Amino acid sequence: MAKMGTSSRVAAAIVAVLGFVLSLAVVCNGGKTSSFVRKVEKTVDMPLDSDVFKVPPGYNAPQQVHITQGDQLGKAVIVSWVTVEEPGSNTVLYWSAYSKKQKSEGKVTTYKFYNYTSGYIHHTTIRNLKFNTKYYYVVGIGHTERQFWFITPPEVGPDVPYTFGLIGDLGQSFDSNKTLTHYELNPQKGQAVLFVGDLSYADTYPNHDNVRWDTWGRFTERSVAYQPWIWTAGNHEIDFAPEIDETKPFKPYTHRYHVPYKASGSTAPFWYSIKRASAYIIVLSSYSAYGKYTPQYKWLEQELPKVNRSETPWLIVLMHSPWYNSYNYHYMEGETMRVMYEPWFVKYKVDVVFAGHVHAYERSERISNVAYNIVNGICIPVKDQSAPVYITIGDGGNLEGLATNMTEPQPAYSAYREASFGHATFDIKNRTHAYYGWHRNQDGYAVTADSMWFFNRYYHPVDDSTSAQ
Numbered sequence: 001m002a003k004m005g006t007s008s009r010v011a012a013a014i015v016a017v018l019g020f021v022l023s024l025a026v027v028c029n030g031g032k033t034s035s036f037v038r039k040v041e042k043t044v045d046m047p048l049d050s051d052v053f054k055v056p057p058g059y060n061a062p063q064q065v066h067i068t069q070g071d072q073l074g075k076a077v078i079v080s081w082v083t084v085e086e087p088g089s090n091t092v093l094y095w096s097a098y099s100k101k102q103k104s105e106g107k108v109t110t111y112k113f114y115n116y117t118s119g120y121i122h123h124t125t126i127r128n129l130k131f132n133t134k135y136y137y138v139v140g141i142g143h144t145e146r147q148f149w150f151i152t153p154p155e156v157g158p159d160v161p162y163t164f165g166l167i168g169d170l171g172q173s174f175d176s177n178k179t180l181t182h183y184e185l186n187p188q189k190g191q192a193v194l195f196v197g198d199l200s201y202a203d204t205y206p207n208h209d210n211v212r213w214d215t216w217g218r219f220t221e222r223s224v225a226y227q228p229w230i231w232t233a234g235n236h237e238i239d240f241a242p243e244i245d246e247t248k249p250f251k252p253y254t255h256r257y258h259v260p261y262k263a264s265g266s267t268a269p270f271w272y273s274i275k276r277a278s279a280y281i282i283v284l285s286s287y288s289a290y291g292k293y294t295p296q297y298k299w300l301e302q303e304l305p306k307v308n309r310s311e312t313p314w315l316i317v318l319m320h321s322p323w324y325n326s327y328n329y330h331y332m333e334g335e336t337m338r339v340m341y342e343p344w345f346v347k348y349k350v351d352v353v354f355a356g357h358v359h360a361y362e363r364s365e366r367i368s369n370v371a372y373n374i375v376n377g378i379c380i381p382v383k384d385q386s387a388p389v390y391i392t393i394g395d396g397g398n399l400e401g402l403a404t405n406m407t408e409p410q411p412a413y414s415a416y417r418e419a420s421f422g423h424a425t426f427d428i429k430n431r432t433h434a435y436y437g438w439h440r441n442q443d444g445y446a447v448t449a450d451s452m453w454f455f456n457r458y459y460h461p462v463d464d465s466t467s468a469q
């Protein structure tokens with residue numbers, strides 16, 4: 001080994017100290033920015049003749065079958081489907097191993113959008129179901145019948161385990177298909193999907209080609225016909241196109257996707273709440289008025305005190321545009337809603353907020369930024385154990401591609417961020433613990449690329465930050 005001279009020893013010492021300082025700087029620099037290397041490929045939509053878009057065979061066969069929760073408690077299901085040749089029957093025939101066959105009647109609707117006319121869109125609510133029961137159901141009665149099944153949630157209660165899937169900004173690209181497949185094959189087995197907005201991306205086509213709403217309905221049927229997806233409206237649901245005289249916002253979305261908003265006293269289908277197992281889920285609309293005195297504001301003001309944590313310990317909020325986002329895309333778009341509602345989220349100890357919109361993944365520490373009052377300059381988010389964790393899960397894989405450009409340095413509040421497509425699961429174990437895992441599409445189905453044990457804010461409000469462990 002060559003002997004070091006004094007000057008080279010000093011140089012080595014300087015390098016070592018510099019290295020230490022630099023590594024400290026990285027540690028202080030917020031959380032982790034994943035160094036995962038992905039192939040650079042363009043995100044493209046699947047062509048219209050793809051097998052996932054195939055029209056089911058048979059005269060007037062129901063297609064785009066989808067279900068969602070139909071009441072506040074989980075004893076009702078809204079079944080929706082589209083027929084093309086003629087309206088056909090609105091009846092859903094359903095039964096369980098313990099009950100005889102029953103029928104429920106619904107309604108049919110259609111809409112026009114520029115030069116597009118929809119098929120016959122059916123919505124039928126099945127009520128008074130038994131909890132925790134597998135039901136079979138048939139639609140298309142009188143023409144081509146198709147049979148599906150779903151399992152109702154367990155009765156609402158504080159220690160009821162339940163696993164939610166989380167998907168956002170899905171679209172209908174080859175990557176979207178991978179995301180859905182990964183969700184379906186995840187051994188964690190999500191029982192219902194919390195969908196954080198931006199469904200079909202039909203509005204990215206000329207004249208918002210609504211044929212792409214139909215293809216999206218057929219693509220997702222393989223999951224959403226069998227388990228409820230809880231819908232949040234995103235900006236791609238607005239479909240506002242004055243240049244072609246389409247000026248009624250949310251027209252295709254509201255005709256196609258019904259939600260049980262009236263059951264929670266809401267006056268519009270863009271904000272509402274449901275209880276499911278041990279979770280209370282509040283859906284908010286980033287694209288409806290939310291300022292003081294507005295319907296959404298008044299509803300949320302009355303809604304939060306109604307949440308009984310001894311019945312539903314887990315308080316989850318869904319919205320489309322994130323409040324905390326350190327990517328250079330949609331930067332601060334959620335800021336005005338944060339200013340309005342964040343003090344309530346801290347006061348009522350929301351466990352977690354899921355949002356989409358940014359086509360990447362990010363998880364925050366428990367932080368709040370409620371002290372700022374214009375003149376005091378206190379505008380930096382601080383750690384707050386009464387505050388939710390904010391998760392951006394807008395990485396479903398739509399044709400707009402990944403958001404890869406991040407603000408630097410990573411803010412202290414950002415615990416983990418990565419520009420990869422994927423989905424997540426939120427696995428509630430009991431009133432105190434839930435296991436959260438994010439899955440990137442490049443990994444095996446069981447691999448969690450980011451995970452966290454959530455401690456419930458009402459029953460177990462101790463520090464659960466991943467950096468503190």
Ligand SMILES: [Fe+2]
Pocket residue numbers: 169198234235236320356357358
């Ligand atoms: Fe969006």
